[in-house]
Amino acid sequence: MKLDRTFYLNENVVQLAKTFIGKLLVTNFNGFITSGIITETEAYSNINDKACHANNHKKTNRNANMFLNGGHAYVYLCYGIHPLFNIVTNKENIPDAILIRAIKPYMGIEKMKERKNITNIEKKNIAEGPGNITKLLGITCNHNGIDLLKEQIWVEDIGFEYDKSKLSIGPRIGVDYAGEDALLPYRFKIENKEINL
């Protein structure tokens, strides 16, 4: 079932990032449904996290949607090419967000191949990397700020469980500029082979 608002209002974004592992991320654009089990997440926590776009109370046009109530999307363009998809959490005006870095494709795999422009070649790890999953799921910067309780993008708990001892925890990727905060263990990952539906 679709996660409700209270799930997203959790005040501990790091714990919540871990909880999103194993949940199903679904998009429904123009009647095409694609979805995947979330296999990798990163937490970005509020104003004291130097890796967070809202660190030091920074609020700009780009990151304004991080300040929305929990359960909205924060999508921004990275390196001029890749839309990155984040789930906003916590109460309004508290800029916590969870970056979705990888999924295991579940529904609409043919549509994903089409979006990725793949014909025959089955590439490994096609759904790993935050820029890849937005492409597969059809998420663009136009979806910045949309409500995850509505009908375009949402997250479901399908009752799937995995072996928690196989969850790996480590520092976030690509945030070297964040000084000591680059070392925080805010990244969570489960291998695809641990996902057996």
Next chain:
DNA sequence: CGTACGATCTGCT
């Protein structure tokens, strides 16, 4: 206004 750069990916070496 000008400019430097990023929560990245791909393809080629």
Next chain:
DNA sequence: GCAGATCGTACGA
């Protein structure tokens, strides 16, 4: 392993 792609945003002049 490394460079190139590619552009909105942030920030200083």
